[in-house]
Amino acid sequence: MKNRLKVLRAERDWTQAQLADALNVSRQTINAIETGKFDPSLPLAFRAARLFGLRIEEIFHDQEP
Amino acid sequence: MSQLSPPETGYESRVRTRVIQLFRWCGVWAGTCALMAFGPKFLWNKGLVFTLLAIGLNVCVGVRTIVANKRYLEELDDLQRKVHLNSLAITVGVAMIVGVPYSIMASYRLIPFHADVAHLVVLMALTYGASNLYGAWRYR
Numbered sequence: 001m002k003n004r005l006k007v008l009r010a011e012r013d014w015t016q017a018q019l020a021d022a023l024n025v026s027r028q029t030i031n032a033i034e035t036g037k038f039d040p041s042l043p044l045a046f047r048a049a050r051l052f053g054l055r056i057e058e059i060f061h062d063q064e065p
Numbered sequence: 066m067s068q069l070s071p072p073e074t075g076y077e078s079r080v081r082t083r084v085i086q087l088f089r090w091c092g093v094w095a096g097t098c099a100l101m102a103f104g105p106k107f108l109w110n111k112g113l114v115f116t117l118l119a120i121g122l123n124v125c126v127g128v129r130t131i132v133a134n135k136r137y138l139e140e141l142d143d144l145q146r147k148v149h150l151n152s153l154a155i156t157v158g159v160a161m162i163v164g165v166p167y168s169i170m171a172s173y174r175l176i177p178f179h180a181d182v183a184h185l186v187v188l189m190a191l192t193y194g195a196s197n198l199y200g201a202w203r204y205r
Binding site: 020021024025026028029031032037038040041044 | 075076077080142143144145147201203204205
C-alpha cells in the first residue's frame, strides 16, 4: 500500500516525532509506514485522516497489481 | 490544522510506565521463585505450611505478572504489537520444535546431562529476545 504521509507531514513542517505523538504511536511506526514497510490498521488510518482533514483514500491507496 | 497539540501523556512515556511496572512484577516474581526454591532449606527447615504459602505467593505474583505483561502489550501501537506477535509465534514454534525432541532424547538418555525444564525456559527467553531485536531492526 502506498501513502502520502511523508508529503503531508512535510507540507505541515512536522517531524516524525510530532506526528507520532499526535497519532498516539511510536516514531518507529511513522517511519515504517512512510517507508512502506508497514501498513497501518484501519483505526490508525482513520486517526491519520482525521488529523490531516482528509479522506483515508486521499492518504493511503492500494498499489496496482 | 496547522499546529499539533501533543496529548497529555505521550505514547513513549505511557509505554515506559508499563515497561517499568512489568519489570517490577518480574523482579517480585523472581524473588518469590527464589523464596520457593531456597526458603524450605534455608529459612523454615522444610515446614510444609510455609512451603505451601511460598508456592501460593509465587502463583499469585505470577498471575499479577501476566496481567502486567498483558497491559504492556495493550499499550503498544500496531507495529510494536506486530513485532511482539511475530516474536511470540517464533518462540512458541521453537519451543515446540526443540522441546519435544529434547524430551524424547532425555527419556532415551541420549543427552549427556540432566534435562531440565529451565533449559527450555532459557531457550524461549533467548528466542523471544532475539526475535524482538530482529523486529526492531527490521522496522527501524
